[in-house]
Amino acid sequence: MSVKAEITSCVEQPRIACAIGGIYTALAIDRVLPILHAGPGCQGQAGATLAGANGGQNADTYLESVIPSTNFSESDVVFGAAERLSHVVEESLKYYDADMFIVSDGCVSQIVGDDIEEVVRTFEGREKPVLHASLPGFKGNNLFGHSEILKAIVEQYLTKSDHVNEKQVNVWGIVPFYDTFWVATLEKLEALLTELGFEPNIIYGHGKGLKAVDKIPSAGFNLLISPWVDLDIVKLLEEKFDTPYFHYPNIPIGPTQTADFVRKLVKYANLDEVGAERIIKREEDRYYYYLNHSIKFIFTCRVTPREFYINSSASQALALTKYLINDLGMTPRKIFISEGVPEELQEEVRSYFNDVQHERPEDLEVIFTNDGGLCDTYVKSEDTTFRKTAVFGTTWDELTAKNLKLPFVPVSAPAGDLMVGVKTYFAWEGAINLAADLYNDAANKGLGTVS
Amino acid sequence: MAKAIVTQNREDYPNTFYGGGGCCGESVNRFQSGCYNNVNRSFEQTKQCVQMSSVQVLTKIDDSLCVFHSPVGCTGCTSFINAFSKLLRVQMGRGAPRNIHYIATNMDEHDVVFGSTDKLIAAIAEGYRRYKPKVVFILASCASGIIGDNINAAAKQAEEQIGTKVIPIHCEGFRSQLNSTGIDTAFDAITGYLLDGTHPPKEDDLVNLFFPQSTTAYDRLEMAKIMGLFGKRANTVPDYATVDDILRIPAAAASIVACYIFGDHLAEWLKKEYGIPYEIIGLPIGLKNTDNYVRSLGKLFGQEDVAEAFIEKEHARIEKPLAELRKKLAGKRVLTGSGTSRSLSTALLAGDLGMEIVALQTPVLNNDVVREVGVLSEQHGDEFVLDISCVQPFELANIIKKYKVDFLIGFSTVSTMLGVPGIQTQGQYDFQQAGYDGILNLGEKIARLSANPTLQAHLRDRGYSPYSEEWLRKDPFSYLKKEEAV
The missing domain is CATH 3.40.50.1980 (Nitrogenase molybdenum iron protein domain)
Incomplete structure (x- = not known):
């Protein structure tokens, strides 16, 4: 590869x-x-x-x-x-x-x-x-x-702790501000981890501060949720405080990834697998209830987007690719990762994209670049008359999508001059938000009508 | 090598000061008796840099390309500039929204050590391939400036390669204490490289209208409309103008400069080179400055009677609603701040609305400011606080508390956390502030905002102020090094 x-x-x-x-x-x-x-x-x-x-x-x-x-x-x-x-x-x-x-x-x-x-x-x-x-x-x-x-x-600042709290898990890999949805993602992740039986320790966001920072050395393990960002940090923490880490390559979006994430994590930490399955079932049922609830809308979008471009951070690109392929049944055109992934890590990051239910995952075109404008040149050169490829990107991609009447969802910095509020695409509920944003934009651009 | 143009830093202008603070009467006295000393602050919060101002002017020229010779971070401001320039482009009727056109050399550690003009020339070629601009601007950065990359030579070389004008802009972020120097740098480049020696056919009904970048599209259009009363057309340059519009600048019959620090230099150059008369007025916000604008048009075109008739008609038209607003706002204690001209114009407007000025922040103290402060003093006395700074929120927070400010006109986030309502006058693109309708629009908005400051009060009660109580009790100008003369 x-x-x-x-x-x-x-x-x-x-x-x-x-x-x-x-x-x-x-x-x-x-x-x-x-x-x-x-x-x-x-x-x-x-x-x-x-x-x-x-x-x-x-x-x-x-x-x-x-x-x-x-x-x-x-x-x-x-x-x-x-x-x-x-x-x-x-x-x-x-x-x-x-x-x-x-x-x-x-x-x-x-x-x-x-x-x-x-x-x-x-x-x-x-x-x-x-x-x-x-x-x-x-x-x-x-x-x-x-x-x-x-x-x-x-x-x-940190010094080694004299005790370890086996249940405590520090969360890494979600870069605050840069990940547009970081606040709500961390909140939801914290709730899920708590329900699974962990004591999550997150240093960013509302009401955390130094008391959370101080607890870092006493964690049972570090949870890294990203393809490569913060890998150096969890390794440093391992070296300094002997804290092991569990690496999941992306923020899970949608039922397939989230179930996979929960199962692997619970197994790693030897927690209650039966309880975890109960949560997965409950949330999957809820996810499909909501999807069914709008299934007519989704499929009467007469030009329902079946293909997609992504131009975003590695973390978001990976999460989206897996959700769009594994759960929504879409096909990628090209995936641009425009955040300057270090060369020595690119092969590993690319390998995570193979974890999709696709006949030939090695054919997925994943392009590492520093040049955010590169994707634009490809999208603009497409014949989009009858091929309404969805674009997941940043505010820079928004106009191109608008001018070509392609469905567009902002997913990465700079997401645009809008208020993010409590939005996140994390896990089951987040996936419904994402699907809604995608199909709403398609409908707003006249790409489908509700019959 | 492209010829070198050296722009004078704003702070080096005669009688121009950029650091100070105190009672306005005393400051003005010292200024007038020639014993005002500039004082630097020994403590500061973040500001804007020179490059950002150059970028704001140049990225808005429609068929241009900006090439940032910098690390990638120095292009960050484009995310913000793009957000509003998409909007203003449409509001100005300049066509469909589009992203601004620029490219950066992405200077890295190797480039900082060995120089990277080759990369710059390659970036210009790539940018040219993508956008086919009519003119290319190279924007210097702190890093390129310190390592001494010769962007003038690179401009020349690239120009020969692509066959299109390539203009170097020396806007290194650290070069001036006043980011307005970045505007001058951009204008000097426009005059020196684009306009110098051109002689477009004269257009007797064309008038250059130079507005600061923070002006809304509605304000620009309103001013152009008023110009129509005198049978003239406005050339609103350089924002959202094409290169052709810019090349028509010397064709104009006159220039109006609606700011004390934006375009004055350019208007003077046009007078010297082409004999084009000009008038510098404040931003036409509030009664006095709007009248000023109308009168200066009358004066320039010998149509004083048209001007006076229009002023009289408009005053009569807004008299009643303005009186209503005065009833609502009478006696409210106001701090105005922002850029130099906006700060002064909105202070005058606050007076129109019956509000009382207790403090005024302006980046520059010069002859224009002293004259306008004199006008303000007639109404508000000469005891109000004059803060000469590029917005230092810690000083303003202190002043707001100490002088019991009821309302802030300027950068409203400064007062919000202290429970004091305010109106953001810069970066607001959805309404008209200039002209006679602008007075009512702003007045109504201020009245609405000051009638319901509940959100600000909630935020204050939650303790969102970042400063210790001790700071708020101190003299707001504690960090002015009084002994240091520059």
């Missing part, structure tokens, strides 16, 4: 932010405040793609506009600004109501050679922890930044 990567020397239509976007992982943890040692616009650049234009999100405890920043000027570029940073940190400690501070620097600081680690060292022993993470945009994208922030927390 070969990995197909189309490298263009340039990129357009960003589906990712640069490393500085990692601050959104810090912002997702209640009462953790990033302090920027970066250019004046860096936060805004990252925020547009990851938050504002990604489902109308903003940071919760600290609205982005309040983030302290040294706002590099021309003279700072010449003389450095480490001293000014030190002052900004000092004042932030005084006047911000926060539990943890993470000093993060960007391209400019890194190129001119300011040493934030040294600055942060002078704040050791203060009442509130002050950490540091370097997030230069030329080194990687927001997923690199996300990893740097988590590594900073694990390496500079």
